[in-house]
Amino acid sequence: MMSRRELIGSSIGLAAFSVLPAPPAMAAIPDIVPVPDSRLAKAATALMDSGGSPEWADHCRRAYQFGALLMQKAGVHRYDRELAYLSSILHDLALTPKYPGPEEFPIRGARLAGEFLSDQGLGAADVQLVQYAIRYHLDIGITDYRPEVRIVPTGSLCDLTGAGLHLLDRRQIQAILDYAPRHEFKKEFIRSSNGERRKLPLAPSSCLGLLLQPAVLAAPFES
Numbered sequence: 001m002m003s004r005r006e007l008i009g010s011s012i013g014l015a016a017f018s019v020l021p022a023p024p025a026m027a028a029i030p031d032i033v034p035v036p037d038s039r040l041a042k043a044a045t046a047l048m049d050s051g052g053s054p055e056w057a058d059h060c061r062r063a064y065q066f067g068a069l070l071m072q073k074a075g076v077h078r079y080d081r082e083l084a085y086l087s088s089i090l091h092d093l094a095l096t097p098k099y100p101g102p103e104e105f106p107i108r109g110a111r112l113a114g115e116f117l118s119d120q121g122l123g124a125a126d127v128q129l130v131q132y133a134i135r136y137h138l139d140i141g142i143t144d145y146r147p148e149v150r151i152v153p154t155g156s157l158c159d160l161t162g163a164g165l166h167l168l169d170r171r172q173i174q175a176i177l178d179y180a181p182r183h184e185f186k187k188e189f190i191r192s193s194n195g196e197r198r199k200l201p202l203a204p205s206s207c208l209g210l211l212l213q214p215a216v217l218a219a220p221f222e223s
């Protein structure tokens with residue numbers, strides 16, 4: 001009788017190995033939505049990351065991802081990906097510790113983003129569009145804006161409250177959470193919105209932040 005070692009080394013052993021059933025094909029793991037691979041997109045991402053808040057930077061990353069997927073679900077396919085990304089990744093820049101100021105954060109964020117993108121060489125009309133998207137990203141009820149503007153409230157609200165999440169594939173959601181983790185985003189939202197309310201108690205953005213707090217705490221995310 002052949003030893004086990006001889007059997008493995010013989011042609012019979014190799015043939016026997018080759019006819020073993022193939023393992024079941026693994027289901028494809030969904031990828032994240034491609035981020036525009038441009039100089040401006042990289043520069044804007046670096047600016048957002050420089051703000052000192054991984055919570056808000058990753059919220060902005062998820063806002064682009066969720067926004068792009070929900071736009072796709074809504075049949076919106078034709079828009080400028082780079083402008084949509086610039087609007088999304090910079091929309092909460094003014095909530096990061098590095099960029100405090102006395103104005104409402106969407107106004108300050110639009111100004112900061114406009115100055116930065118102009119310095120980076122983006123054309124005036126495109127700068128204006130990104131500024132508009134950031135300035136009005138809390139106007140969640142308005143739907144007739146250009147897609148590059150609408151993507152911000154769509155994606156941001158999905159990440160804040162889970163609105164629209166039921167339309168997305170669970171594995172796709174997980175891929176986005178792996179790409180841009182939540183950290184302790186719910187706690188950060190409460191801390192940040194309370195801070196904005198102390199600074200500007202009657203500002204519309206402060207009131208909306210207060211109204212959103214219960215929905216953010218109840219959102220279908222762990223943290």
Ligand SMILES: [Fe+2]
Nearest residue numbers: 063091092156
């Ligand atoms: Fe946001």
